[in-house]
Amino acid sequence: MADEQWGPAVRLLWGPPPGPPARGPRRGLTLEGIAGAGVAIADAEGLGGVSMQRVAAELAVTKMALYRYVPGKAELVALMAEAAMPDPAAGLDAALERAGSGWRERLGAWARELLAAFRAHPWLLRATVGARAVGPREVGWLERALAALEGCGLSGAESMDAVVLVAGHVRGIAEQERAVSAGGAAGAAVAGGAAGGAAGGGPDVELGAVLGEVMRLRGADFPALGAALASVARDGGQDQALDFGLERILDGIGLLVAARGAGG
Structure with a gap:
């Protein structure tokens, strides 16, 4: 159950960075760039202002293109928290x-x-x-x-x-x-x-x-x-x-x- 619930986020946080999606044009998206866009929105508007649609718009891609890298908002927030915490x-x-x-x-x-x-x-x-x-x-x-x-x-x-x-x-x-x-x-x-x-x-x-x-x-x-x-x-x-x-x-x-x- 834990793997089903948190497995995707754990793999994004700890695994190798995903390659470009198998289908569709390569947009140059990276997990760091996606997290950075989410952090910028949250800093300005709070966590409630963050959505997959909003982050996709900030990156000038479609929401479906974003989903090829991040499966959902929970995983997006996990990436954002990791990016925002100081090294x-x-x-x-x-x-x-x-x-x-x-x-x-x-x-x-x-x-x-x-x-x-x-x-x-x-x-x-x-x-x-x-x-x-x-x-x-x-x-x-x-x-x-x-x-x-x-x-x-x-x-x-x-x-x-x-x-x-x-x-x-x-x-x-x-x-x-x-x-x-x-x-x-x-x-x-x-x-x-x-x-x-x-x-x-x-x-x-x-x-x-x-x-x-x-x-x-x-x-x-x-x-x-x-x-x-x-x-x-x-x-x-x-x-x-x-x-x-x-x-x-x-x-x-x-x-x-x-x-x-x-x-x-």
Whole structure:
């Protein structure tokens, strides 16, 4: 069943590139070109704007010509996700090398590079969920995260779960940023003009602005929230959700590593 469901995508991602179709004129199509066209559409309009017809039009070919290379949208999205994920042998490896040899520093650097990938292509959040075919780049990212935990005394299952936990935190932050960015002008108006997304105030600032209005109207009903917001206004600390959550996750993994009697 798995081979029937994901086999075509796996073969496209991991097998040799297909040759020209046996019938019909050769159009010079390549999997890289097809994926690139899909990525460009998704970057501009989101994953919902991608279709086989739309990609074919971008490449100036018929949809039937495209089907000779890619059997359907699921396989197209798999190719797009692989193309959009940064090659780990490039920027990720350099970031890990700069982080040093400690598992905590390397896993933290991995998380920040993953967030950068999601920020560059927000539609990847939708394209990389659920049971699906994954390509060499995605597997390369997983390999490097697991390699950072080698020698820590964790079991394979524990290492996998630790990586999933870190990745889940990164995804949560990226989802919040995507939602703020998608709100556009409406979100900015609600937040009193604060800019959305990573380039502006960020999700914490947006939420703080909305909560500030709530506190102005009904602050006496929520004293603990009022005290927390007052502390943020006085001492700072907004838009540190990535680092705060990541550090707490790494603290927890560190306790497990210590319990196993391994260094890091």
